[in-house]
Amino acid sequence: MADVSFQKVRKAFGSAVAVKSLDLAIGSGEFVSLLGPSGCGKTTTLRMLAGLEFPTEGEIRIGDRVVNAVPPGQRDIAMVFQSYAPYPHMSVAENIAYPLKKRGVGRAERDAKVASVAATLQLGALLDRKPRQLSGGQQQRVALGRALVRDPKVFLLDEPLSNLDAKLRAHMRAELIELHRKLGKTFIYVTHDQLEAMTMSDRIAVMHEGDLQQFGAPMQVYEKPANLFVAGFIGSPAMNLLPGALESSGSGLAFVRQGLWLPVGAGGQAGQKVTLGVRPEDIALGSGPFVATVRIVEPTGHETIVMADIGGQSAIVRVQPDAAHVVGSEIPFAVRTSRLHAFDSVSGARLDLAFALPAS
Amino acid sequence: MSGNPLDKRYAVLGAMLIAPTVLIFCAVIIYPLVSALYLSLFTIFTPTLRGNFIGLGNYAYLANSPEFWRSLWNTLLWTVCTLTLQIVFGVAAALMLHQNIVFRSLARSLILFPYFVSTVVAVLVWRWLFNDLYGVMNHLMLMAGLIKMPLDWLGSMPNAMISIILVGAWKYFPFVVIAVLARLQTIPDALYEAAKIDGAGAWSRFVDITLPQLRDVLVVVVLLRAIWDFKEFDLIYLLTGGGPIIATQTLPLMVYKDAFGLNDMGRASAVAVSMMLVMLSFMVLYLKLAGRGERESQR
Known part of the structure; x- marks a missing residue:
């Protein structure tokens, strides 16, 4: 059963059309990358799913619920931002606990969950630190922790590795694959880096100028590109x-x-x-x-x-x-x-x- | 520093370059300060600037003077009330102007208007508005049925104190708007978006994201505005002249009255020095509290 689906979704900012007419069905537990050059509509698509932008036309479903008018906090999703966006005045522990606090989870349960997430991400020693005292990679883990702690149905990741250096990026790529395998949740990953898309995804949605060009497994996209754009874009x-x-x-x-x-x-x-x-x-x-x-x-x-x-x-x-x-x-x-x-x-x-x- | 001759030459050059600033600083800050301390130990007739040394006599007089304590109380009341209103309305206006409202740039310029108008002009306008015989305020309130008789806005208490506090808030809240708006524009949108996804409502986002981010700028704004409001002279002097009697007389007005009304420069200096001590103690306390908060947020 599809976990996330877009049906004829269109998004226009004034006269500029970011997403033309998107039909996409993502299965439960899948790792799907939205891949394309900048301005192709991939981030807009993710933000519509998160509830940070609203589609001009069409329907977005998470599970069997139409979420067009559901506020972001009630969509059962978590998002990791490109800038990580840790709350600067809160400690690592407070950052991770924040989504639970906003959902009225009690203190004891909160502490237990934060401890367990911190153990998963090896953040245990940093719980009392402020984000500005952390390296980029550590801030990234905090952002992941804030997403993990909620145990959401769908994880949204917006170019989470693009601010890391090459070595750390390769390392985090492997960790994300491992994390996805362990959690078995749906991951939707926006990137312009075909290497990330090819290595991590179950399926890749290649986008260009607001249109979905091809949606398929990495090797399928590589071996049988659907059109000239995909042919030229995939492969290095x-x-x-x-x-x-x-x-x-x-x-x-x-x-x-x-x-x-x-x-x-x-x-x-x-x-x-x-x-x-x-x-x-x-x-x-x-x-x-x-x-x-x-x-x-x-x-x-x-x-x-x-x-x-x-x-x-x-x-x-x-x-x-x-x-x-x-x-x-x-x-x-x-x-x-x-x-x-x-x-x-x-x-x-x-x-x-x-x-x-x-x-x- | 090593004994390198070039280092020594740079050191001399550095001292020479800052010397003019140090001299001007001494002339305009240190000299008046020391001179005020010195004068406060004499009884001095202002027109001749001659008088007798009386030690701490002026301070002893002030300690037993109900007028001094009343003026100090007025100063604190005025400062706390007008500053609170400035902060509340300043932050509210900044938040509003940060939204995508229609005519935003026009509104941004208009809201700064009170701050740009000269105090004399602004006060003259407000005295017209407040006038008990033909002022617009009374007229409007009578029309709206809020009052049955015209109010004496500036000539009776507590109206006079309320009036100067309100005009002070109106005149100086744009300063808070400028500072807060500048900071608001640097808060990354991603923080608000992350909070939305984490399930924070509008109020939570304000309390959990906006306020902590405004903290540093508010520390500076409160400090500066507190200093400026505490020694505010022209607005109060022009609106009420400290009256009725001394009901709205603040310490700066008392300094002026003692020095040039009663021609006692010595006692005026003693009031000024006392004022400085009060301000100093508040500033030290405030900076300590703010510093503690800052260290906590950095830990």
């Missing part, structure tokens, strides 16, 4: 997008662009503008029917990134670190046809085309 280095067209060739069709010619087995029609998507790891340099010119070689240690010119467009290729490529040289290459993506250049939608390598 990004997928190479090479525009071309389908043309008749003998008995069938072929994808044609400068420097590339790939027979197409099924689907599509002649004259259609098609963009070919190739992940950097799906180009094999060294042998094959096509030729690329090496422009830049960037060794990173565990792999080497080569920027090569394919028919007038630069493409990124991921190669083994031991491969030696000389800048300016021309090398033959092949593509893994089973792992190619095709998109309609006009609508951006994914096309199911079967490619083959040209017979040599």
Whole structure:
């Protein structure tokens, strides 16, 4: 059963539309990331769910209750803010106890719950400190503690790791995954960092300009991007997008662009503008029917990134670190046809085309 | 500091640079202070500035003077009441102006108006409003049926004291508004949003978020306004002149009356010194209390 659902939710701030028409159903206990570049509507979506913004149209449900008109405090949700927002004049213990206090929980029960949450988050030694005496990572734990202590149905996290340094971020990522596993509650996580979304989520909702682009498991989003935006956004280095067209060739069709010619087995029609998507790891340099010119070689240690010119467009290729490529040289290459993506250049939608390598 | 010659030259340069400030400070602060202490030990005829040394005679006189104690009481009453009203209305107005109300920027400028108007002008206007024969206040209250006879706003007690307290609150509450509004704008929205999600209602958010955040600025505002209200002269002098008789006479008015009305500069200095001592003791107490609160909030 869906724990959280959006039905035709639209949010406009004056004439600016932040979320266009969102339909999203999130299952109980799922870890879902809302992923997209800034201004894509992901934070607005989360804030509508929290009750900090109200939808212009549509319905939001938590469980089987429509919460459009329910105040944030009564929605059975907890939220961790990007700035953590610990109450500066309260000690760590008071911060964590605050949501309980506001719900009229008695002192003894409050103390017991604070102690148990503090133990979970290893905050026990810091309970008497003020937030300003804590590091960023510790403040983050306080914010998490304030959410945990309530035992809510849904946890909302708004870019909670973006203010931490890289090492601590990796550590907190692992802790959040562990926490989600232990609690078994629904987590909704807003981020612009695809690495966080890919590593932590059960499912990722990719958003762009107020529209949901794709909603699926991380590998599904990676392997079968629904459109050009998702294809370009997910993956680092990004997928190479090479525009071309389908043309008749003998008995069938072929994808044609400068420097590339790939027979197409099924689907599509002649004259259609098609963009070919190739992940950097799906180009094999060294042998094959096509030729690329090496422009830049960037060794990173565990792999080497080569920027090569394919028919007038630069493409990124991921190669083994031991491969030696000389800048300016021309090398033959092949593509893994089973792992190619095709998109309609006009609508951006994914096309199911079967490619083959040209017979040599 | 090491014996480096460059360090010594910088030290000399530093002393030279602050010297003018120190000299001006001595001339305008230390000299009058010492001079007031010195004068308070004499009976001095103001026009000639000559007189006899009488030791603590002036202070002994004041200790037994009902007028002094009455003036001290008036000063405290006026300060506490007008300051309380300034804080309450100042914070309320700041909270209102912090909301997204229509004409917010216009309202923000208008509310500062009383603070910008010269005291003389403001008091003249209020004396017209309060006038017992043709003042608007009496007219409006008569029309509304609140009173049957015109009130004597400035010439009888307790009306005169209430009037100066109200005009003082009106004149100086914009200062509280400016200071509090500036602080309100720096409180992060996320704190209020977190509190909303934690289940705090509007009142809880005010008590648990806004007030603790305003604490520091209110300490400064109360301290400054208390000092300024305690030594307020022009507003009271122009409104009631301390009257009826000495019913609204505060210590600054008594200093003025003794020095230039009764021509006794010595006794006036003794009143001024006593005033300073009262203020000093309150300030020390207040700073101690505020400091304790601050340490507690930092612990």
